[in-house]
Amino acid sequence: MIPAEFGATPWGRCWTRTVETTATAVPNPLLPKARSIARNHGATLTTEVGVVTAKVVVSGAESTVRIELPPWPEETKHDAERLIAKSLAANPGLATGDLPDSLEAEFTAAGITFAVPLAEQVATCDCRTRKRPCVHILAGLYALSMRVDERPRLAVELRMDSAAAAEDADPDWIPLTDLDPATFYG
Template structure:
């Protein structure tokens, strides 16, 4: 696999494995087209924290895809702090040391969403985004940890309260909600 253009580092291969899990028993027919889109710069990524927003253009079609990466647990961040001596230099040996210590730096997707009509969690566009992310992580392995919130969370500080994505209707007080603030 020396000529693989996506995931040629251990850090990038973790992202390729999201699209090509080893547990898959039959080939995914969308992967060659997804690699082609990513290879031909058909994916424009906007990364903000743990969220990735991608604009994909293929022929006359355009899609917007959102990928949200799950944050590392507090225990994982603490373990990574003790295992990685210098987070600015992340090599394949560093990746191997993390695995040997029992801490996998592989990402987990919290959610995916695409504006295409496929209506599945893993459509062609999500796969293309994963390949584009793998290429970016190959170029800058630090991005793999940034997308998982490694640099946002400090082991000494309290865990930040995660904002809910939805507001439940029964939590709203109609008297306070519909009266103007003074």
């Protein structure tokens, strides 16, 4: 079986479902083009709490996309922090940026959603297309799905700014400035 290109993990799958909704009678004809743009690295993302920005290049023309995501209410943040702490304690040794897939199921059972439906996002694009979401916004969301698949912790970080979502330092990473070139090769 070939792994999914978008939504390979439950974390990324939730973001893919925001784009590929089954609530409409007709599929969005922009989706194949948006997937192609994301697949071919045509969308470069920058993420921070509550905001995803993307530079999307289509046929040599660059568009800037900004997607604002509503933060979780305080009660939801506390519930999420509790679930994350419990899950990380039960799964020691996870790679930096990883979260167990079982945690996504616990979030769902607790009624906590991290992927924001299109109707609740404030998405803007500087392209001239009037139809929203445009192909650039959709490509940005597909690229976000791929990024969340690679680093599930991002799904939580986008919705809350807290110590529970903070990235632990990678013990195998050393800044290059800390290395002495004269003694590095022995």
